């Protein structure tokens with residue numbers, strides 16, 4: 001597994017968006033092979049520090065090798081990023097200059113991983129990032145009701161044929177492997193119909209999202225980032241499908257508005273104060289050159305926001321844009 005290299009997506013753009021600076025302190029919530037983390041460390045030297053998180057112990061192993069030059073300034077934690085606040089408090093790693101989430105799967109996980117993330121090779125239907133959690137893809141496929149399966153496939157895969165696929169899955173149970181499931185889905189939708197995209201793509205995405213509870217975890221984690229960023233610190237999120245991107249977009253838009261009352265309300269009643277400002281109003285996507293070199297980057301969409309002081313008036317904020325990182329202690333084990 002480690003022989004496959006994961007090419008970090010939008011690498012230069014991530015370093016720019018995080019405004020990486022020497023001596024800065026960063027969190028990579030989705031460490032993967034450590035490609036982004038390594039670039040962050042190179043640009044934050046001397047003195048930079050990084051907390052890297054990944055739910056997958058294989059990713060931690062790969063990133064440890066990739067970051068071997070930076071052993072003393074990096075702390076790699078095998079955990080779910082939904083526990084971000086606890087992890088940061090445990091290691092006193094806050095406030096930070098930047099937080100990165102590069103969502104989804106790494107090439108290491110897609111290439112021949114025995115956990116069956118891809119339908120391109122035979123493997124058990126597992127799909128857990130964290131091998132210790134209970135729910136597996138086989139568990140969902142073989143025990144959920146037809147309507148529960150259809151719901152998952154429709155909501156998380158945005159698949160129009162969800163009911164047909166769910167019915168065929170229930171008829172074909174038990175299903176234990178990736179190729180078995182891919183064949184059942186292909187059969188349910190009547191073959192490939194000349195498309196280059198495999199008909200099981202959306203069903204596999206839906207199952208993976210359900211197994212790892214990806215969308216709820218993303219929403220909860222985004223909410224935790226604001227309190228961990230120092231004033232002027234950056235939040236950078238790369239997503240790979242519209243469900244993730246919608247959550248990121250809505251979060252950043254909400255957090256960059258002072259009042260969330262319906263427009264017809266004459267006075268604000270919610271008292272909501274903006275905690276961020278948007279750095280890019282339009283999403284940042286890979287160049288054609290990057291897509292050519294790394295076709296997996298094709299669907300990447302990056303959004304960036306900057307933490308602001310909730311209590312500062314806009315003009316004060318503009319005058320005092322330097323991150324304020326002095327007010328809390330910091331130690332790295």
Ligand SMILES: C[S@@+](CC[C@H](N)C(=O)[O-])C[C@H]1O[C@@H](n2cnc3c(N)ncnc32)[C@H](O)[C@@H]1O
Nearest residue numbers: 008030032033034035036054055056080081105
């Ligand atoms: C696209 S890869 C990141 C690649 C990385 N940026 C690099 O340059 O190598 C996404 C990683 O996030 C991890 N991941 C996904 N959801 C997670 C979660 N909720 N908590 C922790 N890690 C997660 C996956 O295990 C995977 O290794």
